Amino acid sequence: MKQTLISAVLLIMAVVLPLLVGENPYLIGILISVLMMATLSSAWNIVGGYAGQYSFGHAAYFGAGAYTTMIMLSVFNTNPLIGMAAGIAVACLIALITGSIVFRLRGHYFALASIAVAEIVRLTVLNLGFTGGAQGILLTDVAFFGLDMNSKNPFYYGMLFSLALTLAITAYIHKSKTGYYLQAIREDQDAAASLGINLSFYKNKALMISAALTSVVGSIYAVYIRFIDTTAVLDLRMSIEIILTAIIGGVGTLWGPVLGAVLLVPLAEALRSNLLGSVMFKYGIVSETSPVGIFLKDGLAHAHVLVYGIITVLCILYLPKGILGFFRRGK
Amino acid sequence: MAPPSLTRIHPMLFLQSLISGLLTGGVYALAGIGMSLVFGVMNVSNFAHGDLMMLGMYMAYFAFTLLQIDPYLSLVLIMPVAFVFGYLLEKILINRVIHHPHQNQILLTIGLGLIMSNSALLAFTSDPRILTTTYSSSSFNILQDISVSIPLLLSFLITCGITAVLYLFLARSRTGMALRATSQNREAAQLMGINVSRMSAIAFGIGTALAATAGALIAPTYYIHPLAGHSFLLKSFTICVLGGLGSVIGATVGGLIIGVVEAMSSTYLSSDWKDVVVFALFLAVLLFRPQGLFGKKGGQ
Numbered sequence: 001m002k003q004t005l006i007s008a009v010l011l012i013m014a015v016v017l018p019l020l021v022g023e024n025p026y027l028i029g030i031l032i033s034v035l036m037m038a039t040l041s042s043a044w045n046i047v048g049g050y051a052g053q054y055s056f057g058h059a060a061y062f063g064a065g066a067y068t069t070m071i072m073l074s075v076f077n078t079n080p081l082i083g084m085a086a087g088i089a090v091a092c093l094i095a096l097i098t099g100s101i102v103f104r105l106r107g108h109y110f111a112l113a114s115i116a117v118a119e120i121v122r123l124t125v126l127n128l129g130f131t132g133g134a135q136g137i138l139l140t141d142v143a144f145f146g147l148d149m150n151s152k153n154p155f156y157y158g159m160l161f162s163l164a165l166t167l168a169i170t171a172y173i174h175k176s177k178t179g180y181y182l183q184a185i186r187e188d189q190d191a192a193a194s195l196g197i198n199l200s201f202y203k204n205k206a207l208m209i210s211a212a213l214t215s216v217v218g219s220i221y222a223v224y225i226r227f228i229d230t231t232a233v234l235d236l237r238m239s240i241e242i243i244l245t246a247i248i249g250g251v252g253t254l255w256g257p258v259l260g261a262v263l264l265v266p267l268a269e270a271l272r273s274n275l276l277g278s279v280m281f282k283y284g285i286v287s288e289t290s291p292v293g294i295f296l297k298d299g300l301a302h303a304h305v306l307v308y309g310i311i312t313v314l315c316i317l318y319l320p321k322g323i324l325g326f327f328r329r330g331k
Numbered sequence: 332m333a334p335p336s337l338t339r340i341h342p343m344l345f346l347q348s349l350i351s352g353l354l355t356g357g358v359y360a361l362a363g364i365g366m367s368l369v370f371g372v373m374n375v376s377n378f379a380h381g382d383l384m385m386l387g388m389y390m391a392y393f394a395f396t397l398l399q400i401d402p403y404l405s406l407v408l409i410m411p412v413a414f415v416f417g418y419l420l421e422k423i424l425i426n427r428v429i430h431h432p433h434q435n436q437i438l439l440t441i442g443l444g445l446i447m448s449n450s451a452l453l454a455f456t457s458d459p460r461i462l463t464t465t466y467s468s469s470s471f472n473i474l475q476d477i478s479v480s481i482p483l484l485l486s487f488l489i490t491c492g493i494t495a496v497l498y499l500f501l502a503r504s505r506t507g508m509a510l511r512a513t514s515q516n517r518e519a520a521q522l523m524g525i526n527v528s529r530m531s532a533i534a535f536g537i538g539t540a541l542a543a544t545a546g547a548l549i550a551p552t553y554y555i556h557p558l559a560g561h562s563f564l565l566k567s568f569t570i571c572v573l574g575g576l577g578s579v580i581g582a583t584v585g586g587l588i589i590g591v592v593e594a595m596s597s598t599y600l601s602s603d604w605k606d607v608v609v610f611a612l613f614l615a616v617l618l619f620r621p622q623g624l625f626g627k628k629g630g631q
Binding site: 309310 | 438617
């Protein structure tokens with residue numbers, strides 16, 4: 001009951017937030033990024049957190065949604081929703097193939113195989129002609145039920161809807177028979193199998209749901225940015241960022257991935273836009289031309305991945321269950 | 332795409348790809364052995380392995396440009412430095428997750444790899460560098476028109492030497508035997524009085540030294556870039572899985588196979604698709620023989 005109430009309050013806050021922010025495209029952009037990472041990470045959490053199958057190749061499903069939608073839009077000029085549906089189909093197909101190969105394997109092998117599949121998808125897209133190769137796909141104009149697609153608000157609500165959907169599905173799975181089966185598989189595969197749980201069926205089910213939701217985010221992202229290439233949507237770094245967000249927030253918890261995204265995305269943005277440097281320049285703490293100033297301006301802006309690395313190492317060593325997991329243990 | 336016609340499979344072309352594949356494969360094997368040793372002794376997948384290779388490339392580059400030391404000679408310097416670096420890395424960080432679930436070990440080493448590659452990006456910028464020695468592009472011909480690149484041949488010979496020494500070390504020396512015992516059964520080795528945590532640090536040190544050596548050996552024929560480790564990481568994993576995770580002989584054979592497969596797919600398909608062929612081979616191994624060519628146990 002308390003959970004539902006908190007969720008409702010958060011949802012209402014999220015719905016009215018763009019009205020409070022007003023016409024500030026930069027802030028709305030950051031909010032969209034937060035919602036996007038929260039959704040991706042929550043979708044990963046279904047297979048990674050609940051079933052305990054750490055997929056290191058979720059960029060493949062994100063890319064499947066983004067690329068299928070962009071190709072459908074630029075070649076067949078379809079409605080974005082049809083592109084999104086086609087993207088889900090492609091992502092589920094990749095998930096099914098991946099699952100049938102990798103779910104027979106455990107531990108190291110599973111992680112390695114999921115990377116190999118994602119790399120095959122990335123290299124294939126890079127080398128094929130109709131995917132635009134290294135140049136990517138650029139979309140000049142898009143129509144969607146007469147909405148103003150140059151405004152960022154439709155995408156904010158689109159991402160918010162997919163996050164709400166993902167969280168609702170996660171909450172439902174958590175309470176359902178499937179959820180108990182998945183957690184049994186996570187805790188002890190052999191014990192779960194001996195109790196009659198069909199391991200590969202439930203693992204594949206979790207991966208398919210996760211892949212479909214990930215691909216929906218990919219579709220929205222592609223129409224939002226209107227430009228995609230393999231570095232932006234299919235890189236291994238994307239898969240790793242999705243996992244890190246979940247780890248830092250708390251794997252296997254409903255709100256952990258959301259918390260991770262709320263903390264990490266603005267941090268990455270602050271580093272990228274050199275917030276620390278600008279503040280220090282403004283108050284004259286560091287001169288813009290001094291070596292430290294040059295480092296802050298040119299170096300640190302490119303180093304947000306370095307900070308990700310440091311946070312990961314610290315998190316694994318000191319908070320292996322994430323922030324939410326840490327507080328839950330304290331209870 | 333039409334299948335390659337039989338006329339294209341010219342014996343000389345085939346031999347040429349085979350030889351250059353084997354020579355490159357030797358260096359890959361060295362990186363693979365390092366990763367396999369770490370896996371065998373510690374049961375940890377080291378995702379920072381490619382970035383350790385990248386550091387080896389930069390060490391060779393700076394030894395050459397700043398100290399005017401030949402890249403092959405600089406190995407005498409690079410190997411001990413890398414060993415100490417790896418030993419300390421294990422003692423201070425990796426050691427603490429050795430009993431954690433696999434995914435935590437993977438994420439920790441991914442984090443370490445990100446720190447290394449992005450520190451390199453900050454320190455050395457993203458401009459690719461090229462290590463040009465007087466013999467970088469020199470080659471000689473055998474059997475009329477098969478050319479053998481001199482830097483690749485030198486790298487291959489050094490690799491053979493190092494691998495032979497490593498085999499002897501593992502087979503004969505006390506520490507080598509203790510390493511193998513730890514790899515076979517950690518608990519039993521501990522009961523026999525072997526200091527397994529010291530063995531882990533030694534294994535990681537050797538693994539790091541081999542990765543850095545492979546990086547230094549490949550530096551004269553490759554672009555040196557902070558993010559170069561990425562593709563070598565995936566290659567090293569493929570080699571380890573192909574040979575059987577933890578098997579040193581397997582990694583040697585696996586490295587040579589991957590080198591040849593790469594060269595053949597460049598010649599007969601296209602160089603764009605060579606990595607796809609390597610990963611497809613990787614999945615095929617997982618599907619049909621998950622324990623690898625020389626593996627001991629089933630795919631656990």
